[in-house]
Amino acid sequence: MDLTLDQLTHRYGDMLVLDDVSLRIPAGEILCVIGPSGCGKSTLLRMLGGLEQPDQGQVLQGGEAPEGCLNPLTFVFQDFALLPWRTVAGNISLVLEDHGLPKAQVDQIIDSVLARTKLSDFRDALPRQLSGGMKQRVAIARALAVNPAVMLLDEPLSALDAQTRELLMEDLVSLWARQPFTAVYVTHNLSEAVRLGHQIAVLSRRPGRIREVIRIDVPLSERTPGLPELGALQTRLWHLMRDEALAADQELVHG
């Protein structure tokens, strides 16, 4: 399934946050969206997932969702959004319970996603017993459980420390290599963007406009932290963003 953003414009009160944003997210690819803080990246993602309505423009979905897909547009949140009163398995079954699946199938889905995210030993643990990285893996497992057509990741690694982030990026790459999925990955971290994105869309400071969409041709599996091409690209992205980030930093916070 692919997604198209068609001339999205959005305001909060009389502040323009997104201005005429058009983008295409092709099936089976990861699109990273980067931009300085407050540029409307997260708003954009919520609109993609139908959690917020744009003032003008529309989000279009094209093509059929894969078979057995329970929730075509599935989020992974920065703060994990796990129910603290449910175990790891319970948090995953939460999103399956409304679909009237037989119990055996629910168990089988839970086993399979836990195995894919290397969490099989933590089935009955409560979220408070898990580290940040593990919690985000549970959230990713939960997203995989509904067999999504498009994953919408909202700064999924921002709340984690650098080492955990590195490990989880490797996990995401190997998940994608196993079964390519469509994803929109919002981040302010340039190294995540160049590691995970087939395309990178750079948004400008408020109001958010698309400044540039960059394609990276190096396959995901060959991208290692020290690769010179990625380093050069990261520097280029930083030059694109630097002045905007500086200006964004010195802006007064409105509301």
Place this chain on the structure above:
Amino acid sequence: MAEQSVPFRGGGFRPQTKRGVGVVVFVVLLLFVEWGTREGWISNLTLPRPSDVGATLLDLAQSGVLWTHLGPSLTRLIVGSLLGVSAGIGIGVLIGLFSYVRAGLVPVVAAIFPIPKIALLPLFVIWFGIDEGSKYALIALGTFTPTIVATYGAVDNVDRGLIRMGQSFGLSWLSIVRKIVLPGALPGILSGLRVSLAIGIILLVAAEMLGAEYGVGAYILQAGSLYDLERLFAGVVILSALGVLTSWIIGKFEKRLLAWRA
């Protein structure tokens, strides 16, 4: 300059559980009063001897009089607060979920809350009869309003991020309420219950003082009008014990239902 160790200036400002201190303070206070009354510098018109109060309590329990008073009181408290608390939780959740209900009922609740419910007892006697009905109604109304306020506050405090998550996975409205909103509001509802039930006990006694043959309140009133301090204090001790008991029961519920917080 000679090296010195850096002086420690952190720590403190963190309540810790100190077992047994409460009991010690209690026992010391009782011993102090016992000593005072025996020595005579606390006159027996001011305070009864704790040992005499104990003896009265023992006598009450052995003669069975305790149960003739405690039985009706417990029934009134349980029936009344069960009615009030369940209605309060129900309406509190509705206020938390629906803006129209909130707009309509919050001012009403704010208007009812500060009314001393005991002032309405004569009215309740007309409405619900002079027997148990009016007492149930009084306790129910008294526990109802604080439970509403605690419940909708608890619903308001449920993490909106979790609700967004539920919506983003296409959960039905009912599933979101049942599996996210209610469990998320439970800690707040339970702590509100502590306040509501304490108010319930106060109203129980007030209602029994105004018109009941049996009940802890009636017993205390009788003792008071005869200036029988031992019996008066025995009644007060029973009430305190009732308060501690309800608080303990809620504590047990919290341990069971909120084990995930730890």
